[in-house]
Amino acid sequence: MTAALPAPEPSRRPSDAGRSAAVADVQPMVPGANSLVRLGLRPVLRLWLRLRVEGAHHVPETGPVLIASAHQSHADSMALAVAIRRPIHFLGDVRLTEWPVIGRLLPKLGMVPLRRGEADASAMDVIARLLDEGKGVAVYPEGSRSRDGRVHRLRSGLARLAADAQVTVVPAAVDGIYDVWPIGARPRPLGGPVTVRFGPPLAPPDANPRSRREFNDRLQQILADLGRTEMAMDFSPFGGGEL
Numbered sequence: 001m002t003a004a005l006p007a008p009e010p011s012r013r014p015s016d017a018g019r020s021a022a023v024a025d026v027q028p029m030v031p032g033a034n035s036l037v038r039l040g041l042r043p044v045l046r047l048w049l050r051l052r053v054e055g056a057h058h059v060p061e062t063g064p065v066l067i068a069s070a071h072q073s074h075a076d077s078m079a080l081a082v083a084i085r086r087p088i089h090f091l092g093d094v095r096l097t098e099w100p101v102i103g104r105l106l107p108k109l110g111m112v113p114l115r116r117g118e119a120d121a122s123a124m125d126v127i128a129r130l131l132d133e134g135k136g137v138a139v140y141p142e143g144s145r146s147r148d149g150r151v152h153r154l155r156s157g158l159a160r161l162a163a164d165a166q167v168t169v170v171p172a173a174v175d176g177i178y179d180v181w182p183i184g185a186r187p188r189p190l191g192g193p194v195t196v197r198f199g200p201p202l203a204p205p206d207a208n209p210r211s212r213r214e215f216n217d218r219l220q221q222i223l224a225d226l227g228r229t230e231m232a233m234d235f236s237p238f239g240g241g242e243l
Contacts, residue, residue: 041109045082048191049075049180053083055198059170061086064131067198068158069172070151070223071140071236075181079174080138081109083196088136091123124161131165138172141219144236145183151224152236158219159212162204171199171219173227197226 045051059065067088069076077090087110094113097103107113112126127137141158142151162169176194181187199222205215224231 041105042082045078049079049082049177049194050191051079051082052193052195053198054195055200056084058198058200059084059086059136060168060201062134064134064165064167065136065201066127066131066158066162066167066169067136067138067172068141068169068219068223069138069174070227070229071142071145072149072174073145073177073181073183075177075187076140076174077111077138078109079177079194079196080172083198086136088138089130090138091126124157127161128165131167141216142236144238146232146236147183148232149178149227150230150232151220151227152232152234154216154220155235156212156216159205159215162215163207163212166204169202169204169219171202171222171226173197173223175227199226 059067067080069080077092080090081088089110089112092106092111092113096111097106097113099106112130127139130137139158139161141154143155143157146152158169174194174196176192179188180192180194202215202219202222205211220231
């Protein structure tokens with residue numbers, strides 16, 4: 001469901017003018033906590049996911065925050081969006097809005113639609129802008145969905161963003177979500193039991209490579225603990241497991 005947070009690639013980034021145009025195209029649409037869309041969809045999604053939430057008090061009610069989650073399924077963002085009362089943003093390929101029924105509702109659930117290709121170039125800018133506005137943003141530092149349930153090495157994008165913006169990072173894991181919507185398969189109509197776990201907030205790293213690496217190592221272990229799984233020392237590959 002989501003476009004994961006990419007690591008910056010300076011040699012491949014477009015010009016500042018082109019990047020600004022791509023960002024200007026993005027229209028975040030997260031409604032208020034009491035909007036009819038959220039009030040209507042939240043109980044439906046909670047029932048489908050048979051949702052249980054642990055540690056929601058770790059997510060600050062106001063102010064900028066990054067929710068860094070392990071990533072196993074397209075449905076991760078749905079679970080995170082309904083696990084807490086506070087509206088959050090997440091990034092997603094604009095093509096997802098073409099899905100029957102739910103596609104047109106995704107922006108109203110918090111998805112920021114980005115065009116593939118432009119998404120890699122502008123994702124960091126979009127997230128930085130949302131944080132500047134005091135929003136909450138869910139990101140997936142593994143960069144792609146895990147195929148084996150383990151938490152793979154974290155890419156550099158989240159640590160760089162947290163260091164630059166100096167915002168709090170709340171770790172999260174969505175346990176059981178793979179069985180509800182496995183990679184390469186359709187979502188299961190009857191859903192299944194899912195537990196979203198949030199961990200205590202982490203202070204952002206300093207803006208130097210050593211601090212960012214140490215932050216990533218610590219966060220990876222926390223995500224594995226929250227997900228009741230193991231760590232993997234390799235990166236989760238991009239590009240596979242599409243519907």
